[in-house]
Amino acid sequence: MPELPEVETIVRDLRPFLVGRRIGRVTLSHDDVLRGVTRRRLVRRLTGSTILAVTRRAKHAVLEMEKARLIVQPGMTGSLMVHRRALTPDEAKYAVLRAELGRGQELVYRDVRRLGTLLLLDAKAWTRYTRAIGPEPLDDDFTVEQFVSGLGRSRQAIKKVIMDQRHLAGVGNIYANEALFSAGIDPSKPALLLTPEDHIKLHAEIRRILNAAIASNGTTFRDYRRGTGDTGSFQLELQVYGREGEPCRVCGTRLSGTHAIDGRTTVFCHRCQH
DNA sequence: ACGAGGTCCTGCGAGC
DNA sequence: TGCTCGCAGGACCTCG
Numbered sequence: 001m002p003e004l005p006e007v008e009t010i011v012r013d014l015r016p017f018l019v020g021r022r023i024g025r026v027t028l029s030h031d032d033v034l035r036g037v038t039r040r041r042l043v044r045r046l047t048g049s050t051i052l053a054v055t056r057r058a059k060h061a062v063l064e065m066e067k068a069r070l071i072v073q074p075g076m077t078g079s080l081m082v083h084r085r086a087l088t089p090d091e092a093k094y095a096v097l098r099a100e101l102g103r104g105q106e107l108v109y110r111d112v113r114r115l116g117t118l119l120l121l122d123a124k125a126w127t128r129y130t131r132a133i134g135p136e137p138l139d140d141d142f143t144v145e146q147f148v149s150g151l152g153r154s155r156q157a158i159k160k161v162i163m164d165q166r167h168l169a170g171v172g173n174i175y176a177n178e179a180l181f182s183a184g185i186d187p188s189k190p191a192l193l194l195t196p197e198d199h200i201k202l203h204a205e206i207r208r209i210l211n212a213a214i215a216s217n218g219t220t221f222r223d224y225r226r227g228t229g230d231t232g233s234f235q236l237e238l239q240v241y242g243r244e245g246e247p248c249r250v251c252g253t254r255l256s257g258t259h260a261i262d263g264r265t266t267v268f269c270h271r272c273q274h
Numbered sequence: 275a276c277g278a279g280g281t282c283c284t285g286c287g288a289g290c
Numbered sequence: 291t292g293c294t295c296g297c298a299g300g301a302c303c304t305c306g
Contacts, residue, residue, distance in 0.1 A: 002299070003299065032282080032283080074299095075282095075283095075299090075300050075301080076283090076298065076299055076300055077283090077284080077285090077298085077299085094284090111283090113284050113285080113298085114283050114284080115283060115284095115300060116300085117301085154276095155275095156276080156277085163300090165300095165301080172299055173298095173300085174299060175299095221298090221299065222285095222298075222299080223285095223298090223299080224299075262278090263279075263280095264300095265297090265298080265299090
């Protein structure tokens, strides 16, 4: 679920509540969200640590502490928020990680499907981890040239390539669909067949849409909630995602849908996109 | 090297 | 009403 704009929203919402706070009691309901760390080690490392910074890399929220970083990858249904009162039974039911912050506040990672993951990385492991992820599309120095070199000469569908986190950070299924529509590019077009004009348009549209989605606090299609617990509102601005069979907002053509690209829901206008 | 497909999980809505 | 089936915003793995 959460793609770059959703995680960016979460991180911005949580930052004022988390920076400088010391973590008290920590509980974990399921071990299956952990990667490369045991429950025992995670709990021991978090307990008593002070959160120094809350940042985002790709689709991950990063809590930086003195000796380690907690990486939260929300997957499809993960959410992260600070509760300022006792959790309701429903909130508690899917709370995977709970970390007390004092003053009756609690940081909660909630994940219904538990496809999300938690990692605990030291400085060296973090460097290795972040180096394997592609460039941040919203960085000031993310140029068209950098974008094109990241695409490689792949014959794979452009949609799959821009969703590949090794090539580009943070773009998931919703924003890949939207950016390709706005750029007028067929999602199944092999990356190596994109024209220089395609590159310029797609680079610009990815950035424009991600920024617009952040301004709307993300897309709540179903589960996504901001760090405040509220929904985002970019779903009101989606042009193609979730609109299969409905008329294209530009030309009125019935929007097509397929699962042929990497098995993911793809919606596009066969008249506007080539 | 690449594409296809399965896997991890649970909930929900459609259809019977 | 109640059941089963397919599908869901992600990422990783194996197989051919």
